[in-house]
Amino acid sequence: xxxxxxxxxxxxxxxxxxxxxxxxxxxxxxxxxxxYVQYPNQGLQLLLKYLSGSTLVKGINGFEAxxxxxxxxxHLRKPSVHISDTAExxxxxxxxxxxxxxxxxxxxxxxxxxx
Amino acid sequence: xxxxxxSPRYKVAKRGQDVALRCDPISGHVSLFWxxxxxxxxxxxxxxxxxxAQLDKSGLPSDRFFAERxxxxxxxxxxxxxxxxxxxxxxxxxxxQWEGAGELFFGEGSRxxxx
Numbered sequence: 001x002x003x004x005x006x007x008x009x010x011x012x013x014x015x016x017x018x019x020x021x022x023x024x025x026x027x028x029x030x031x032x033x034x035x036y037v038q039y040p041n042q043g044l045q046l047l048l049k050y051l052s053g054s055t056l057v058k059g060i061n062g063f064e065a066x067x068x069x070x071x072x073x074x075h076l077r078k079p080s081v082h083i084s085d086t087a088e089x090x091x092x093x094x095x096x097x098x099x100x101x102x103x104x105x106x107x108x109x110x111x112x113x114x115x
Numbered sequence: 116x117x118x119x120x121x122s123p124r125y126k127v128a129k130r131g132q133d134v135a136l137r138c139d140p141i142s143g144h145v146s147l148f149w150x151x152x153x154x155x156x157x158x159x160x161x162x163x164x165x166x167x168a169q170l171d172k173s174g175l176p177s178d179r180f181f182a183e184r185x186x187x188x189x190x191x192x193x194x195x196x197x198x199x200x201x202x203x204x205x206x207x208x209x210x211x212q213w214e215g216a217g218e219l220f221f222g223e224g225s226r227x228x229x230x
Contacts, residue, residue, distance in 0.1 A: 043221035
């Protein structure tokens with residue numbers, strides 16, 4: 001079985017400060033890794049994804065994430081946040097099994113950027 | 116529109132009523148997923164279609180839940196004899212790819228409240 005753990009349910013941070021949202025996964029096989037963002041009353045949208053290759057992945061809106069296989073982590077970072085980054089962030093993994101595949105999501109981290 | 120469209124956006128049902136939730140994916144997208152998102156939680160996998168074939172329905176919580184995608188495009192999630200624990204946001208997502216590496220495009224969801 002595989003699961004996704006987001007260690008922080010809420011992260012308050014002041015505007016222009018750096019932020020890290022943590023994500024750990026458990027899987028015995030290779031997975032693909034994703035971060036999605038959900039703004040209020042909107043659907044989830046992709047921030048970035050890791051499939052293979054360079055472990056540092058850059059996404060939209062200045063976000064980046066680093067894949068660490070030994071620590072089974074995929075933490076999301078931004079060096080300087082804006083008020084508009086206030087949203088819910090979800091880490092997800094996908095793995096193929098028995099000819100099909102599914103995406104498994106974490107419980108989410110609510111990022112609140114303070115003025 | 117060019118995105119994933121879900122209807123209705125809001126549905127209030129009395130316990131015991133049947134409901135049907137519709138998802139219109141992006142044209143040409145092979146894969147279609149249904150997720151259930153309870154308040155304060157991450158999306159939980161319900162079922163997956165590849166074209167018209169339902170390849171995985173392991174996440175459907177009971178036999179009261181039924182999903183179909185008869186022509187490989189529009190999908191309907193039906194819940195029979197609704198219960199209060201069915202109250203949640205039901206998310207539909209589609210993807211052009213089928214091998215688990217693709218971006219999921221989400222609709223805004225259908226919020227079901229069972230009284």
